[in-house]
Amino acid sequence: MKKEVSIIGVPMDLGQTRRGVDMGPSAIRYAGVVERIESLKYDVKDLGDIEIGRPKNVEVASENNLKNLKEVSEASEKLAEKVNDVIGSNRFPLVLGGDHSIAIGTLAGVASHYKNLGVIWYDAHGDLNTGDTSPSGNIHGMPLAVSLGIGDDKLTNIGSSLPKVKPENIVIIGARSLDEGEKELIRDKGIRVYTMHEIDRLGMTAVMEEAINYLSAKTDGVHLSLDLDGLDPNDAPGVGTPVIGGISYRESHLAMEMLAEADIITSAEFVEVNPILDEKNKTATVAVALIGSLFGEKLK
Structure with a gap:
């Protein structure tokens, strides 16, 4: 992993309808993310926040069953450019959300630097919906x-018109809430998924x-996209779409520690x-602790 x-x-909250997630980056910073990474001997630059446009009607604006499409696509373009610049400067991009629709911009920025980008999607959800299959029209359920x-072309063409990742290069970990359209897409594309059944049965080490x-x-290269709702709500209560029966705090640390040891993560x-x-900022504190493990923090 790069030391820079x-x-x-x-601060995106337009990919869904529960307000407050736009304060996520501030909460993670307040929980000490910069200090945590610096203590591990990394050179850290905090580039601040991407500016997010605000629609006139946040909760009712809809186009092709996609809420806030214009604002999400514009923010994704800005993020893609910023991530592209960071990687072009030979630094590791660490993106703090915000709802999961931001992954559209992150992956668009990352993908141009790799011929065969891999993605680990650590999440209770597959985020594989489209406007046609989504029950809600929330874009945070569509980034993968x-x-x-x-x-929609306004989203898929961000960065370039090419797919950003191949289905055979994706691993979803922690899934336990999949819509029917997502299940069909997983079967059709042959996407590898480790649901909570596999995690319980095989153990996190084997997974x-x-x-x-x-x-x-x-x-x-491998991008890690970690949604805090991948963890059980007892460990990470501050998420918009909690699903009981999730990955434990300790299992998540183990997963991050194993990724650090494997040294395969190139963006996150x-x-x-x-x-x-x-x-009491518990979920942001958990996020910072997991980031520490991902960047190589050890007890001894």
Whole structure:
């Protein structure tokens, strides 16, 4: 992992309808993310926040069953450019959300630097919906589909018109809430998914070993997209779409530690921290602790 890290905040709350997640980057900073990474001997630059436009009607604006499409696409373009610049400067981009729609911009910025980008999607959800399959029209449930080149052109063409990632280079970890359209897409594209059933049955060590070996064999970079709702709500209560029965705090640390040891992660984002729904900034604190493990923090 590169020893130079650039932090980009994306105070996005337009990919869904529960207010407060736009304060996620501030909450993660307040929980000490910069100090945590610097203590591990990294050179850290905090580049501040991407500016997010505001629609007149946040909760009712809809186009092709996509809420706030214009604002999300514009913010994604800005983020893609910023991430592209960070990687072009030979630094590691660490993106702080904000709702998970920001992954559209992150992956658009990352993808141009790799021929076979891998993605670890650490999440309770598949985020593989489109305007046609989404029950809500919330774009935070669509970024992985968009990155596969599936969805509205205003989103899939960000950065370039090419798909940002191949389905065989994706590993979803922690899934336990998938819509029917997402299940169909997973089967059709052959996307590798480790649901909570596999994590419970195999154990997190085996799941991560398999995921790391699977991606290491065929990718030239791996992006980690970690949604805090991948964890159980007891450990990460401050998220907009909590799903009980999730990955534990300790299992998540193990996963991050194993990724650090494998040294395959070339970019990362931590998303969906909502301080309004949180308990004394607990979820942001968890995010910072997991970031520490990802960047190589050890007890001894």
